[in-house]
Amino acid sequence: STVWLVKINNASGDGNGNAGGEKAVYGALKIQKSASHYTEAARDEIKILKQIREADQERKVPVAHLLDWFEHVGPNGTHVCIVMESLGDNLLTLVKLYDYRGIPMEVVKMVARCSLQALDFLHSKLQIIHTDLKPENILLMGKVPKMLIKEKRKPKKKKKRQENGNGEKLSEGKAQQQAAQPVHPEGKIAKLLASGQPLTKNQKKKLKKKQKKVAAM
Structure with missing residues (x-):
């Protein structure tokens, strides 16, 4: 079309x-x-x-x-x-504006809330199931605000890093704090998902193990 x-x-x-x-x-x-x-x-x-x-x-x-x-x-x-x-840009446009590094959590919450409200309305009120959910099919009410574009996330500066006992690299400022606290892989994975960064093979394995453990409970 x-x-x-x-x-x-x-x-x-x-x-x-x-x-x-x-x-x-x-x-x-x-x-x-x-x-x-x-x-x-x-x-x-x-x-x-x-x-x-x-x-x-x-x-x-x-x-x-x-x-x-x-x-x-x-x-x-x-x-x-x-x-x-007539509506505005789609969600993929917004993701691209942030260079696939993740968009602000406030925006994520707003988009998620509106999307869930719409899906709940379609399913509960009309018994309609959306079968093609993707960023291209989620439209904003208008153009992406210039303010959001100006606040695009900048690449983080590299800091001196050292490894902890699990072979995972820690920034220098957090090394002392992490030494006294246990490492929770699922927390780090969730943080990476929110930031838009891709998961490593090791992190994917840990996520699958956790999902299997939850399914068995």
Whole structure:
């Protein structure tokens, strides 16, 4: 499919598909391919989007809303066209802006909360299961704020490091503290996941062992 930003004529709104303001209303026009299986999938999508729109008329749930749909007959066949409210960047764009080093925990919590609210609404209210969850399909309400871009995480300066008893490297400032405390691999793994850094083979093995231990309990 191809998606275009379109201006909706004979309408007024706040520029995000919401009527009632003075600015022009814009929408995201999705033009589906004309092959029969694409057409069938688009019509199924419209049915689901109509259910969402009907169940969330007050727009309290963080889900994308259907504005309109129609069919266009062209030289290559019939194309189903879906008009959605215009949203902003996707989550992958935000991840890339932070150079895959992890995004601020406050933002992580906000995205997680909204995503879970939307999924709970779809599942509990409409018995709909989202089958294609990925960063590209999680959209923000607008462009990524310039403030977030300015606060991109900078690479940490290398510090003098030494190894502890387990062969793991510690920064000089933490060596004395760690010597008096036991090392918890799962805590370090969780920290690495939050920071966006990839796990080493040894850390992956420790994580799998912990998961097996929890499953056996």
